[in-house]
Amino acid sequence: xxVVKLDSGYNIGVNPDSCTxxxxxxxxxxxxxxxxxKKDLPVLSIVSTGGTIASRIDYRTGSVTSQFDxxxxxxxxxxxxxxxxxxxxxxxxxxxxxxxxxxxxELARAVYKEIQSGVTGIIITHGTDTMAYSAAALSFxxxxxxxxxxxxxxxxADRPSSDNAMNAVCAASAATSDLGEVAVVMHATTNDDTCxxxxxxxxxxxxxxxxxxxxxxxxxxxxxxxxxSREVTLKSHTVRRGSRKLALHDKLEKHCGLVQFxxxxxxxxxxxYEGYKGLVLAGTGLGHVSTALIPSLKKLIxxxxxxVMTTQCMQGRVCDRVYDTGRDxxxxxxxxxxxxxxxxxxxxxxxxLGNERDPEKAAERMQEDLKGEYxxxxxxxx
Amino acid sequence: MDYKExxxxxxxxxxxxLNTKEKLFCHCPALLRNSSEHSGExxxxxxxxxxxxxxxxxxxxxxxxxxRKFHYFxxxxxxxxxxxxEPPAPLNDEALSVCLTIAKMFGMTPVRQVHTMRKxxxxxxxxxxxxxxxxxxxxxxxPTGGEIETICLEEEAAQRVKDDIFSxxxxxxxxxxxxxxxxxxxxxEVQEVAEYxxxxxxxxxxxxxxxxxxxxxxxxxxxxxxxxxxxxVQELDLIAEVVRREVQRQQNLLAISxxxxxxxxxxxxxxxxxxxxxxxTKSTVLKKAKRIYAIRLEGFAGxxxxxxxPDRRLGSEMSDYAKKCGVGGIFHTDELPAYGITAxxxxxxxAYIDADSRDxxxxxxxxxxxxxxxxxxxxxxxxxxxxxDKPVPEETRKMxxxxxxxxxxPLPGAARMYPExxxxxxxxxxxxxxxxxxxxxxxxxxxxxxxxxxxxxxxCNPAGFIRKTPPVRTCCGRGDKxxxxxxxxxxxxxxxxxxxxxxxxxxx
Numbered sequence: 001x002x003v004v005k006l007d008s009g010y011n012i013g014v015n016p017d018s019c020t021x022x023x024x025x026x027x028x029x030x031x032x033x034x035x036x037x038k039k040d041l042p043v044l045s046i047v048s049t050g051g052t053i054a055s056r057i058d059y060r061t062g063s064v065t066s067q068f069d070x071x072x073x074x075x076x077x078x079x080x081x082x083x084x085x086x087x088x089x090x091x092x093x094x095x096x097x098x099x100x101x102x103x104x105x106e107l108a109r110a111v112y113k114e115i116q117s118g119v120t121g122i123i124i125t126h127g128t129d130t131m132a133y134s135a136a137a138l139s140f141x142x143x144x145x146x147x148x149x150x151x152x153x154x155x156x157a158d159r160p161s162s163d164n165a166m167n168a169v170c171a172a173s174a175a176t177s178d179l180g181e182v183a184v185v186m187h188a189t190t191n192d193d194t195c196x197x198x199x200x201x202x203x204x205x206x207x208x209x210x211x212x213x214x215x216x217x218x219x220x221x222x223x224x225x226x227x228x229s230r231e232v233t234l235k236s237h238t239v240r241r242g243s244r245k246l247a248l249h250d251k252l253e254k255h256c257g258l259v260q261f262x263x264x265x266x267x268x269x270x271x272x273y274e275g276y277k278g279l280v281l282a283g284t285g286l287g288h289v290s291t292a293l294i295p296s297l298k299k300l301i302x303x304x305x306x307x308v309m310t311t312q313c314m315q316g317r318v319c320d321r322v323y324d325t326g327r328d329x330x331x332x333x334x335x336x337x338x339x340x341x342x343x344x345x346x347x348x349x350x351x352x353l354g355n356e357r358d359p360e361k362a363a364e365r366m367q368e369d370l371k372g373e374y375x376x377x378x379x380x381x382x
Numbered sequence: 383m384d385y386k387e388x389x390x391x392x393x394x395x396x397x398x399x400l401n402t403k404e405k406l407f408c409h410c411p412a413l414l415r416n417s418s419e420h421s422g423e424x425x426x427x428x429x430x431x432x433x434x435x436x437x438x439x440x441x442x443x444x445x446x447x448x449x450r451k452f453h454y455f456x457x458x459x460x461x462x463x464x465x466x467x468e469p470p471a472p473l474n475d476e477a478l479s480v481c482l483t484i485a486k487m488f489g490m491t492p493v494r495q496v497h498t499m500r501k502x503x504x505x506x507x508x509x510x511x512x513x514x515x516x517x518x519x520x521x522x523x524x525p526t527g528g529e530i531e532t533i534c535l536e537e538e539a540a541q542r543v544k545d546d547i548f549s550x551x552x553x554x555x556x557x558x559x560x561x562x563x564x565x566x567x568x569x570x571e572v573q574e575v576a577e578y579x580x581x582x583x584x585x586x587x588x589x590x591x592x593x594x595x596x597x598x599x600x601x602x603x604x605x606x607x608x609x610x611x612x613x614x615v616q617e618l619d620l621i622a623e624v625v626r627r628e629v630q631r632q633q634n635l636l637a638i639s640x641x642x643x644x645x646x647x648x649x650x651x652x653x654x655x656x657x658x659x660x661x662x663t664k665s666t667v668l669k670k671a672k673r674i675y676a677i678r679l680e681g682f683a684g685x686x687x688x689x690x691x692p693d694r695r696l697g698s699e700m701s702d703y704a705k706k707c708g709v710g711g712i713f714h715t716d717e718l719p720a721y722g723i724t725a726x727x728x729x730x731x732x733a734y735i736d737a738d739s740r741d742x743x744x745x746x747x748x749x750x751x752x753x754x755x756x757x758x759x760x761x762x763x764x765x766x767x768x769x770x771d772k773p774v775p776e777e778t779r780k781m782x783x784x785x786x787x788x789x790x791x792p793l794p795g796a797a798r799m800y801p802e803x804x805x806x807x808x809x810x811x812x813x814x815x816x817x818x819x820x821x822x823x824x825x826x827x828x829x830x831x832x833x834x835x836x837x838x839x840x841x842c843n844p845a846g847f848i849r850k851t852p853p854v855r856t857c858c859g860r861g862d863k864x865x866x867x868x869x870x871x872x873x874x875x876x877x878x879x880x881x882x883x884x885x886x887x888x889x890x
Contacts, residue, residue, distance in 0.1 A: 001494070003497065006517070008532075009795075009798060010497070010516075010532075010534070011497040011801055012494070012495065013497060013807055014495070015494055155466060159466075159510050160502065160511020160512065161426055161509055161510045162429070165429055166427070190465065190467060192425060192427045193425070208468075209468045210462065210467045210468075211467060
């Protein structure tokens with residue numbers, strides 16, 4: 001089918017045979033606008049991984065334009081110029097479902113370098129699908145004295161109603177604030193009035209399309225950014241700017257898996273993980289899998305795989321001491337994952353196993369709170 | 383009035399709501415509600431985005447002049463698609479088949495593959511900031527000898543409850559848009575064609591009835607004037623009057639332009655801050671204003687206040703332009719002293735900005751300097767147009783109650799259209815040999831489809847982006863029995879398929 005654009009702007013599909021070629025349209029060059037930045041404002045680094053915060057389709061190549069710089073972003077979102085000056089680091093242009101632990105490592109190194117250079121804060125633009133995983137990964141890999149803020153948009157940047165601009169402005173405000181940890185900043189409600197600041201290890205995408213899809217699970221958000229006033233309020237449990245000394249621990253053990261248990265699941269499926277260094281289970285309720293799976297798990301653990309139990313309830317804590325199955329899991333060597341989110345537990349496991357060779361110590365570390373991912377007390381209801 | 387002499391050319395666009403079970407891009411019922419029944423509320427800002435060609439549409443640019451914060455009412459009959467919180471569902475097959483039926487009734491060529499577009503609309507009436515629309519058929523004929531250029535299938539916009547509050551019940555109801563060519567040359571002819579098309583639409587039994595379910599936009603130009611689109615004519619009886627008044631308006635604007643040229647008039651493009659002059663004023667509007675600016679229009683005296691249409695003056699046009707900046711309107715010396723502004727104040731104003739009796743002075747009252755500067759600029763732009771050799775600007779206007787009209791925004795350009803990437807194109811294919819698309823499409827190409835043939839087929843035709851329209855199913859009621867008949871030919875819905883619908887009245 002040949003697509004024809006009419007003078008009215010409409011596209012229609014016609015049979016290619018009914019079209020006659022008579023030439024190419026004149027080549028048009030993209031206009032380049034320079035936007036002056038205010039020298040007295042704090043400097044932020046924007047590291048892009050392919051999120052749609054300021055990208056647009058390049059109709060000559062058909063791809064989302066990757067060569068973005070501060071000018072492009074400021075043309076797209078002029079309000080940002082009121083908050084800070086920007087430098088841009090194009091790290092990757094991928095859909096976030098194609099994110100890999102190797103790119104997390106590159107990202108951590110790039111962010112480390114930027115913080116070292118003395119910027120006030122970091123903004124990472126990221127597709128929303130796996131943003132929570134990446135935020136958790138950076139939480140473990142970098143000790144940061146400055147805000148490291150992940151941001152994206154749920155509704156595409158090419159629509160007038162996109163949440164990209166407000167999210168970006170809120171992210172920049174959070175990145176210049178007193179925050180001192182890795183966070184995700186996105187819409188707090190369906191209204192364009194507030195963004196929430198979520199801890200990188202406790203955030204989860206809880207809706208496939210809504211603007212306010214990102215929610216803090218098991219803790220309150222770290223704070224909020226009001227819009228359009230850009231006023232940032234941080235809660236008392238939030239790590240403040242300068243509390244941590246800059247350090248990079250970028251080793252990851254990539255042979256780790258995450259499996260959600262379901263009724264009737266075949267023990268054979270666990271065989272695929274033989275030889276893996278670690279496996280996180282998202283069990284039912286308090287942290288259970290069927291009795292039929294226990295021998296296979298036992299075999300995995302004896303083979304050297306670290307197995308950690310989390311709950312597919314998302315909310316609440318694992319307790320394998322209440323029912324027989326739980327006790328059997330514990331005696332098979334399964335480690336309780338407390339109230340860690342399954343995804344955060346997986347990322348943590350990669351980091352712990354990448355940095356700790358002793359299996360017993362690694363298991364202990366999985367039950368320690370490293371970056372706010374593991375609450376010792378359950379203070380929160382649903 | 384000799385309309386032929388005046389060079390009147392007019393066309394119409396008819397928008398008719400379709401009576402389908404579900405909305406065009408979601409599975410909500412196509413049901414209008416009372417706004418007092420709303421179950422929720424939210425608000426958004428809309429921003430201007432660039433078109434696929436990297437341009438910003440001029441009509442959208444105009445809306446940029448004001449704060450675009452909009453409130454929306456939701457209902458138990460609306461969903462996340464209307465809230466712009468979920469991607470659209472596929473194009474409603476039922477609505478498409480109704481459009482194809484109507485296309486057939488006008489002898490039109492269906493588009494081989496229907497592409498849904500986003501038409502940029504940032505006045506708040508669409509939560510997304512665009513209206514989804516698809517061109518379905520081309521090249522129809524009217525019994526008067528005129529032509530129907532296109533039939534489009536569009537989603538209805540949200541209804542304004544008040545100011546910047548919109549109601550989402552109407553958003554997404556399927557709408558057929560029928561556009562005639564500019565083939566009419568008298569006000570009565572325009573009304574007759576509108577009546578005829580309306581009759582054809584109702585005869586299908588598949589359109590909504592009642593006030594507001596059909597709306598006409600009229601395109602009008604005269605010799606020396608310009609194309610003006612007047613939106614939202616709801617009563618058929620007013621169409622001829624709307625055309626007459628627009629011809630009158632354009633002729634008067636041409637006459638004013640001639641007079642201005644004769645007087646060697648000019649527009650001073652600097653405005654003076656006259657806030658101090660009105661410190662003690664009795665005018666409530668000026669008293670409230672933080673900033674008052676005055677613009678001297680040299681040689682304009684008497685013309686700004688001259689009536690160009692019943693109840694409309696050149697001053698009203700300037701006022702409409704200024705309102706885009708958020709001000710309530712303007713004052714001009716052709717209508718003063720009035721509105722609490724005294725003769726002494728007018729005299730002081732004239733003296734202060736060196737205006738003599740041949741000049742007209744326009745006053746703008748604003749809340750701050752930015753708003754004042756914006757409104758001043760708008761007045762100057764409109765005054766310069768009045769003075770130019772093209773004194774009728776190309777505009778989209780809205781109909782006022784009596785048949786006169788007010789400025790809304792510039793005519794939109796092609797830059798307001800870009801592809802709706804969330805909706806897959808639909809192949810129109812009924813397997814019916816009487817529709818030889820290839821040859822018909824080739825015909826239409828030579829006449830209508832002239833520009834910008836896509837030269838990157840890999841972009842235009844991504845693999846897997848093809849979906850066939852399934853056979854149409856329609857319910858036929860007969861007495862107290864309801865049966866489903868399967869109709870294989872969407873172009874021949876009112877024939878007698880197996881299962882037996884007797885007449886189109888049976889199909890509801």
